[in-house]
Amino acid sequence: MNELQAIRRDRWKLALPGRTQHWPFAIDSPPLLAAQLYDLDNDIGERHDVALDHPDLVTELLQLAEETRLDMQLPSTRP
Template sequence: RLEAVRSGPWKLAVAPQSEGLGKPRVGTPAPGKPYQPRLYNLDSDIGETTDVAADHPEIVKRLQELAAGMFADLGAVKKGPGVRPAGRVARPKPLLLK
């Protein structure tokens, strides 16, 4: 599941993200309300504490377009056409350290 898109210092959270075990997902909208993507500048805010989406709508738009392409290729709810089968080795040979 795609939760975020990163380009350079910018990270656009396109889905609510977990803060960790037992903590609520950040950005979860109220029932019936659409999710609002959040934009972070990781160069100045590595802890992702300040949403700067309103200050940079052009970056939000560009990253949303990238995310839309990923959703189309990989799928959002169902598997998309770009999903590959899980890797499998016909006759695996273990590598042992000596």
């Protein structure tokens, strides 16, 4: 259950795929299979994934997430 679920920079939030199948409680939504990017200035409800429109930003935020995981000594979601 100790995993990084999202990373935010400025107006952007990248929701990260996780390993929620081992959680001891039910969740309302299925686990993410791929990272999803949201523009919180224009979509505070996080309803429109814009990852395909900003692939370079997704790559940057994924790298930042991996660095954060290493700093926090959390498991990676990389295969």
